[in-house]
Amino acid sequence: MTMSENKFVTVTKTIWNEIKQSLLTKWIGFYVALAAFILTMAHTFAYSAISKTIYNNQVIIFSVLGILAFVLFSLYRRTSLLAPISLMISSFLCITAFIKAEGIIDYLSTQFFDGFSMEKLFSLPFPVWFSMFSFVLSFIIASVAIYLPQNRTKVNANNDGESALTLTASTTKGEDEKNEK
Known part of the structure; x- marks a missing residue:
């Protein structure tokens, strides 16, 4: 094995x-x-199944970017704090892109012309009402997750030689470094 191959293997491991x-x-x-x-x-x-008259492709783009960012940030302990933030931001951008869609104002004002009711809301096509609720709910859940610890801080060895995770958890990089010392 050459030196560069050895470095690559070491970095990969x-x-x-x-x-x-x-x-x-x-x-x-x-x-x-x-x-x-x-x-x-x-x-x-x-x-993606919503009517083309009220469709905005930016919603899909922001969703996919949020999904990819969540996966990538979740892979490393140092960046795991950013994972729920990426979902929160992408959900907010999805909400704004949904509202910004051409024709959405006309569509919703026609549907709720004579008043708003839950019956009318749920009589909308499934992709419309599900998207509205899931954008908001995803934003709220991701906002809550930001304040919760993403990773446990220490791994201890049991008498059996197996590793056991401690129940202490931190949410900031500074706390991780203090606990390691």
Whole structure:
């Protein structure tokens, strides 16, 4: 093996170990953000079936960018704090793109011309009302996940030689560094 191949293998192993360690130490904030992630995926597919008269392709673009950013940020412990933020931002951008869609004002004003009711709301096509609710709900869930710890901080060894995760969790980089010392 040449020196450059050896460095590549070493770097690859280091990255893989970091990803594995990050996945093994996920904590409550990650799972709450995962709910927002699943909702974001669901509204991406639901919105793609919306009527072309009120369709805005930016909603799909922002959803996909949020999904990709969540996955990439979740892979590393140092960036896992940014994962729910990326979902929150993408959900907000989806809401604004949905409202900005050409024809949405006319469509909704026609539907609710004689007043608003839950019956009328749920009589809208499924992709329309599901998208409206899931954009907002995904934003709220991701906002909550921001304040929850994404990873546990320490891994201890048991007497059996297996690793056990401690129940302490941190939400900031500074706390991680203090706990390691």
